[in-house]
Amino acid sequence: xxxxxxxxxxxxxxxxxxxxxxxxxxxxxxxxxxxxxxxxxxxxxxxxxxxxxxxxxxxxxxxxxxxxxxxxxxxxxxxxxxxxxxxxxxxxxxxxxxxxxxxxxxxxxxxxxxxxxxxxxxxxxxxxxxxxxxxxxxxxxxxxxxxxxxxxxxxxxxxxxxxxxxxxxxxxxxxxxxxxxxxxxxxxxxxxxxxxxxxxxxxxxxxxxxxxxxxxxxxxxxxxxxxxxxxxxxxxxxxxxxxxxxxxxxxxxxxxxxxxxxxxxxxxxxxxxxxxxxxxxxxxxxxxxxxxxxxxxxxxxx
Amino acid sequence: xxxxxxxxxxxxxxxxxxxxxxxxxxxxxxxxxxxxxxxxxxxxxxxxxxxxxxxxxxxxxxxxxxxxxxxxxxxxxxxxxxxxxxxxxxxxxxxxxxxxxxxxxxxxxxxxxxxxxxxxxxxxxxxxxxxxxxxxxxxxxxxxxxxxxxxxxxxxxxxxxxxxxxxxxxxxxxxxxxxxxxxxxxxxxxxxxxxxxxxxxxxxxxxxxxxxxxxxxxxxxxxxxxxxxxxxxxxxxxxxxxxxxxxxxxxxxxxxxxxxxxxxxxxxxxxxxxxxxxxxxxxxxxxxxxxxxxxxxxxxxxxxx
Amino acid sequence: xxxxxxxxxxxxxxxxxxxxxxxxxxxxxxxxxxxxxxxxxxxxxxxxxxxxxxxxxxxxxxxxxxxxxxxxxxxxxxxxxxxxxxxxxxxxxxxxxxxxxxxxxxxxxxxxxxxxxxxxxxxxxxxxxxxxxxxxxxxxxxxxxxxxxxxxxxxxxxxxxxxxxxxxxxxxxxxxxxxxxxxxxxxxxxxxxxxxxxxxxxxxxxxxxxxxxxxxxxxxxxxxxxxxxxxxxxxxxxxxxxxxxxxxxxxxxxxxxxxxxxxxxxxxxxxxxxxxxxxxxxxxxxxxxxxxxxxxxxxxxxxxxxxxxxxxxxxxxxxxxxxxxxxxxxxxxxxxxxxxxxxxxxxxxxxxxxxxxxxxxxxxxxxxxx
Numbered sequence: 001x002x003x004x005x006x007x008x009x010x011x012x013x014x015x016x017x018x019x020x021x022x023x024x025x026x027x028x029x030x031x032x033x034x035x036x037x038x039x040x041x042x043x044x045x046x047x048x049x050x051x052x053x054x055x056x057x058x059x060x061x062x063x064x065x066x067x068x069x070x071x072x073x074x075x076x077x078x079x080x081x082x083x084x085x086x087x088x089x090x091x092x093x094x095x096x097x098x099x100x101x102x103x104x105x106x107x108x109x110x111x112x113x114x115x116x117x118x119x120x121x122x123x124x125x126x127x128x129x130x131x132x133x134x135x136x137x138x139x140x141x142x143x144x145x146x147x148x149x150x151x152x153x154x155x156x157x158x159x160x161x162x163x164x165x166x167x168x169x170x171x172x173x174x175x176x177x178x179x180x181x182x183x184x185x186x187x188x189x190x191x192x193x194x195x196x197x198x199x200x201x202x203x204x205x206x207x208x209x210x211x212x213x214x215x216x217x218x219x220x221x222x223x224x225x226x227x228x229x230x231x232x233x234x235x236x237x238x239x240x241x242x243x244x245x246x247x248x249x250x251x252x253x254x255x256x257x258x259x260x261x262x263x264x265x266x267x268x269x270x271x272x273x274x275x276x277x278x279x280x281x282x283x284x285x286x287x288x289x290x291x292x293x294x295x296x297x298x299x300x301x302x
Numbered sequence: 303x304x305x306x307x308x309x310x311x312x313x314x315x316x317x318x319x320x321x322x323x324x325x326x327x328x329x330x331x332x333x334x335x336x337x338x339x340x341x342x343x344x345x346x347x348x349x350x351x352x353x354x355x356x357x358x359x360x361x362x363x364x365x366x367x368x369x370x371x372x373x374x375x376x377x378x379x380x381x382x383x384x385x386x387x388x389x390x391x392x393x394x395x396x397x398x399x400x401x402x403x404x405x406x407x408x409x410x411x412x413x414x415x416x417x418x419x420x421x422x423x424x425x426x427x428x429x430x431x432x433x434x435x436x437x438x439x440x441x442x443x444x445x446x447x448x449x450x451x452x453x454x455x456x457x458x459x460x461x462x463x464x465x466x467x468x469x470x471x472x473x474x475x476x477x478x479x480x481x482x483x484x485x486x487x488x489x490x491x492x493x494x495x496x497x498x499x500x501x502x503x504x505x506x507x508x509x510x511x512x513x514x515x516x517x518x519x520x521x522x523x524x525x526x527x528x529x530x531x532x533x534x535x536x537x538x539x540x541x542x543x544x545x546x547x548x549x550x551x552x553x554x555x556x557x558x559x560x561x562x563x564x565x566x567x568x569x570x571x572x573x574x575x576x577x578x579x580x581x582x583x584x585x586x587x588x589x590x591x592x593x594x595x596x597x598x599x600x601x602x603x604x605x606x607x
Numbered sequence: 608x609x610x611x612x613x614x615x616x617x618x619x620x621x622x623x624x625x626x627x628x629x630x631x632x633x634x635x636x637x638x639x640x641x642x643x644x645x646x647x648x649x650x651x652x653x654x655x656x657x658x659x660x661x662x663x664x665x666x667x668x669x670x671x672x673x674x675x676x677x678x679x680x681x682x683x684x685x686x687x688x689x690x691x692x693x694x695x696x697x698x699x700x701x702x703x704x705x706x707x708x709x710x711x712x713x714x715x716x717x718x719x720x721x722x723x724x725x726x727x728x729x730x731x732x733x734x735x736x737x738x739x740x741x742x743x744x745x746x747x748x749x750x751x752x753x754x755x756x757x758x759x760x761x762x763x764x765x766x767x768x769x770x771x772x773x774x775x776x777x778x779x780x781x782x783x784x785x786x787x788x789x790x791x792x793x794x795x796x797x798x799x800x801x802x803x804x805x806x807x808x809x810x811x812x813x814x815x816x817x818x819x820x821x822x823x824x825x826x827x828x829x830x831x832x833x834x835x836x837x838x839x840x841x842x843x844x845x846x847x848x849x850x851x852x853x854x855x856x857x858x859x860x861x862x863x864x865x866x867x868x869x870x871x872x873x874x875x876x877x878x879x880x881x882x883x884x885x886x887x888x889x890x891x892x893x894x895x896x897x898x899x900x901x902x903x904x905x906x907x908x909x910x911x912x913x914x915x916x917x918x919x920x921x922x923x924x925x926x927x928x929x930x931x932x933x934x935x936x937x938x939x940x941x942x943x944x945x946x947x948x949x950x951x952x953x954x955x956x957x958x959x960x961x962x963x964x965x966x967x968x969x970x971x972x973x974x975x976x977x
Contacts (some may be wrong), residue, residue, distance in 0.1 A: 015409045016420060022402075023423055026483065027430075029449050030438045044463070046452035117333035126326035136333070139341040141597070143544040145568050146589035149582040150347035152572075173340030180333060193693035196660050199680040200687045201754070202710030205325045207681075215697045234431035236547045241573065252433040252547075259437050259551050266441060273437050277430040284429035288422045292491060319662045321679040 027277075034058070034270040041267045057271035061092055088257045091246040092272055095254040100279075102164050102250060103232035106171045110179050110228045111221075113172070118183035119209045123195050133184070140177040144237050147173065152241055162244045170242065171232045178231075179224045186220035187213060222290035230280050251276055345589065352583040358576035371583035381584070383559070384567040387474065391563055392542040394478040395485070399538050400531070402482070403489035408523075410490070411497045428487035436551035439480035443467050443552075467553055470560035477548050477561055485541060489534050496530030497523065540592055564588055609636050609671065609761035609794040611657060616666035618652055618818075626652045628818045630666070639788050639795040641809035643802060643841070649818040650798045654764050657796060659683050670761075681710070686755035687764040690771065692747045694739040694754075700726075701735040704753045711758075725753040745776050752784075756791070763788075765797045769804065781807055802842045806830065814838050831958075836967035839891050839960055845924070847891045848934040851964060856884035862906065863890050863961070866930040871906025873957050876971050880961060883970060891960035894924075894937045903953035910951040916944050925950075 033041055035053040120126070121133055151170060160166040190213060198208040214221070236252040243249045255276055258269050284291070355367045375381050410421060427435070442449045443466040451463040466472055500522065508518050546565040549555060555562040555570065562570075568588065572581030611634040618627040627649045634640050642650035655661035656668060659680035667674050675683065686707070694703050701722060708718045726732045729749045739747055748768060755763060765784075769777045785808055788795050799805055805812050806826045814821040814829065814837075822834045833839035840846045852865030854872075861872040861880045870890070872880055897909065911929035918924075922937050925944060936952060944950065961970045 009414075012409070012412060012414050015405075016416065019406060019409060019420055020423065022483075023427060023487075026438055026442060027426060029442065033441065042447050044447065044452065045456045046447065046449055113332040113336050116329035120326045120329035124322055124326040124329075126323050129326070132330060132334070136337070138593075139337050141540075141593050142341055142345060143540075143589055143592050145544055145546070145565060145585045146348055147344045148568075149351055149572055149578055149585055150344035153351070153578070154344075154347070169340060172336055173344075176333060176336055177341070191691065191693065193689045193691050194695065196655075196658075196680075197687070197689060197693035197695075197754075198706075199660065200658055200683075200685060201707035201758075202681045204679070204681055205322075205329070207710070209329075212695060230429060234433075236431070236433050236550075240550075252431050255431070255433045255437065256551050259440060266444070266447065269437055270441060273434045276434045277426075280429040280431065281426050284425040285422050288425055291425070292421075292495065319659075319679065320677055322662075 030270055030273055030277075033267060034274045036267055038265055038267050041270075057265075057267045058275070060268055061089065061271055061275065088246070088254055088261070089268070089272075091249065091254050092251070092275070094246065095249050095251045096275070098164060098248060099233050099251040102167050102171065103229045105164075105168045106175060106232045107225055107228045109168070109172055110175050111224070113176055114179040114183055114224065115214070115221075116206075116209065118180050118187055119213060120205075121180075122184050122187035123192070123208075123213075124205065136177055136180050136184075140181060144174060148238065148241055151238075155242060161242065162248045164248050166242045167232075167235075167239060167248075167250065170238050171235060174235075175228045175231050179228060182220050182224055182227070183217065186217050190216055219290045219293040222287050223293075226283060226287050226291060229283065233280055348582050348586055348589075351578060352580075352586050354579050356577070356579040356582075358578060367579070371580045372587070374580060375583050375587065380559075380562070381567065384562055384564045387560075387562060388543055388564040391474050391478055391481075391545075391561075392539055394475060395481050395542045396535060396538045398478065398482045399485050399489050400535055402486050403493055403534070404531075406486065406490040407493035407497055408519075410494050424487045424490060426487075427484045430484070432484065432547040433551060435480060435484045436548050439476075439483075439548075440467070440552055443476055468557050470558050473553055473557065473560040477552055480548055480552070481542065481545060485538060489538055492534045492537075493527070493530060496527055496534075500526045536595065540595060543592060544588065610634065610669075611762065611794070611796075612669040613653070613656075614667045614669065616656065616668060617664050618649075618656070618661065619664045625818050627656075630820060632813060632820070632823070634794060634796065637792055637794055638810045639785075639797065639808060641805040641812045642796065642798045642815060643800070643805040643812050644815035644821075645800055645841075647817070648815040650800075650813075650815050651766055652818075653815075654687075654766055654796060654798050657762060658685050658687050658764055684761040685764060686758040686760040686762070688751045688755050688766065688768045690767040692739075692751040692771075694747055694750055696739055698738075699735065700731065700737055700739070700742070700750050703739065703750055704757055707754060707758045721757045721759075722753075725757045728756075729753050744771055745780075748772060748780065752787070756787070759791075760793065763791065763793050763795045765795065767799055768797075769799075770801070777804075784808065803844060806842065814841060832969075832972040833891075833960065834969050834972055836889065836891070836962050836969075839962070839969075843893055845894050845935050845937075847893050847960070848936070849889050849891055850929065850932055850934070851887070851889050854880060854883050854886050854888050854961075856881055863888065863959075868909065868930050869906065870909070870954060870956055870959065872959065872961070875957075876959075876961070879971055883963075886970075887964040888970065889962045889964045889967075891962065892934070892936075892954060893958065894935050896955045896958045897936045897938070897952040898955070899938050899950065899952050901953070903951060907954050907956055908951050909954045910949065913944050913946055913948045913950055915946060927952075 029048075032048065032050055034057055035055065036047065036050045037052065037054050037056060040047055040050060040052060117132075117136075121129060121136075147170065151166075155161055155166045194212055194216075195208055198212045199205070203211060234252065235250075236256065239250045239253050240256070243253060246254070255272055258272055352371050353366060353368060355365050355371065406424070410417060410424075430438075445451070445463060445465045445468060448463075448466070450466060451460070454460045455463065466476055504522050504526070505518055508522055513521065544565055545563075546569065549561055549563055549566045550569070553561045555566040564584070565588070568581060568584045571577055571584055575581075611632075613630045613632040616627060616630045617625065619625050630649075630653065632653075642653055644650050652661055656663060659675070659678060659682075663676050668676055670683070695706065698706065704722045704725060705718050708721060713721075722735075723732070726735055729752060731746060731749050731753065734742060734746060734750070739750065742750065748771075751768070768784075769780055772780060781804060784797075788808075797808060809826050811823060811825055812829050813823045816837055822829055822838045824832075829838060830842050833842070836849070840849070850865060850868075852863050852868070855862050855864050859877070859881065861877040863870045863872065892909075903909070909927075909929060911927035911934070913925055914928050914933065915926040916923055917926070918940070921940075923940055923944070925936050925938055927934050927936065927950065938952075962968060963970055
């Protein structure tokens, strides 16, 4: 299918434009809006490209904690003066820090739990092997909603209600099955004879895992880290339920609180949105090739 | 997932060496512990709670009511309406997702310059937090200054700005659109992965047999894609049925319950009505439905290999 | 120092499949033992059991008198070369070879010394810094050999190491392996399905089929005195010719009869066969055990119609229809044959094999109870 016929090229070009337009247009508009002042953003029809680009919205976020938002300050028309920003604005940056802490902890714990389990199920013949695999597959199916009520009650009883720890534990529950799934597929695709060679060479099972299989499983490890990080960073429902105060609220919760504040500044929200999407987008683009190869077992062999 | 099922079915020879058995269980125990406590326990506990009339508004009287909560739920018209809305949302979304993802996957399956760029860009909607997605579309749909209004106005399709999210007839499709936009990348990648596993020899043989691009698509791509397509579709159905974030941020179940879907009903019942008993029952019903859907897919896929 | 003994060892799977059935085998120190048989016969299972990679359902495995059934592979002094070589893709050739020694905590200088010695012997010194993916199949095979060699193990296991090489390389590597065995003075256990490999390399051969040992013996013994039809047909290329018929005994003279064909069994074997008068038997004649010079003496004549002539460079193969059965023989190129000709060959009846038609067991060569 490599014929460089003109018709094919034209078709590909048109399709690519449609593709890019569909994917990028909303984001582009978000970014563009974030660089517009409140007065510009409320023009009809909208300015697709900012006529007077400004970074005052971002500045407002970073200086939010120094502002006192009162009725008086809100009466002014610009975020730069402290009006029109939500009262929870100053919590945005700390909440991103919370999100980061949680995501990091979940990734580390996830790897510690998933890697040995995936190796054992992939390469060791033992009694209970099929049961473990079915069990792991079954837990993938549980929707977050089902965890809400029981978890809330238990966490409340344990006094962990406003604690990042509760999020870390919960997120482990939703990310471990997926990680084990991906790692298991990948380990399975690595030749059994490598495992045998290592064991005959003098490696115990654990050493085989660490010295031979882990270095070879880098694509899937990257995919797992990425998925786990992103899931933790982006998760909203459980964070909403289990956190009460800005002390432990994560980024999605704070951002959501902006949208329910009625005297809202659109330019501010858009700037907040842009900030919120920067880390995940950077991560995703950086590790793009690992995502596909990590998901497809056997696509990449050492 | 087929790899998993094949792995599970490979027979184990007995007796297994004691060393292997011990090591395997040791390696497995963290995962088993985590999943038992965090995945199995909540499901069982949730079921237990659903048998009580637990209202946080009167925490000291918690009568055991057997399956009364479920009965109440099934008698509640709001429940059935939520189910209908969820179904309609799901049908709309999944159809759109599969159609768009298929086209995108076909495009990405071709070799051409810039394909890597497209793949990288594709990941953006998937990577962004759902709350960011929600606020982005909320801004686009804004009745006063939104881009949707602006675009249609500039193109001359409308003569004055309209209400979008606030219009009960338009609410679900608009939310569906936001949901679809975010879900398409993952569906595309999963389909693409399936496409890539179709052996190139099949296409070569077809070319020699005289099949043109369309015929090749019809007789090779589509049939080979069917199991993968079904799998992705079921996954997306599961995602659509349980989706919550957009409904919270965009419309809070409104206007006039136009977007009051099952997930929203669970939230309202649990955290606004503070009736944990019925909330748990609702969540449980939802989880059960999802589980049955998934189980039947796993069985179906299991038969296929 | 490396006597391996299998005592009634079996391997059974829960679905009933038996990979090994009651294996009894005594492997001598320093011998080159070949496990030979078709796929699924249990030879790889046996090899893996020695390494500790397969578990034993029944019976005991002894290393120098100690039971090792439960000893995991990393605690056995065994090295193995795999069919697919199983080199570590992320390590250099040097690291691949050194890995086993590192795991066993040998001192660094010793490791370096041994690796370089092995590399020198195998002529791969110039490849030490490369990765396996940059090597050809033959080179990878050498690295696999090197990795096993440096360990200087008590037992050297090889699982069809030559099957992925092309024909010419196979022959030369075979010779090198034989040499390696002389030099290393270690027990070698070698698995193959290629009978010519077995005949060239082995001190002793174990022929296996469906998990059951068919015969154990030196290459000569197995070739010349097969205990059953399976062994006889598995060794030898082209495969042995089989002909059904009957034994007739007449005043102590035993003849094989099929239609007009009558072959006289020589006196040495006749003694053993005298009791089987009238028995339905199958005789085996190897392709090289005929000649076409001169007229055959009585009782040694094999006549038939030529159905095809296949020249194979040094000789001719004749396909002959004898009493309704197609047989293959190797003859010299001097005589010129045409399809449809009738010809008479002289059978070397001293090398005739006689098997019971029903159970395929040899009526001449019996298994000697060890």
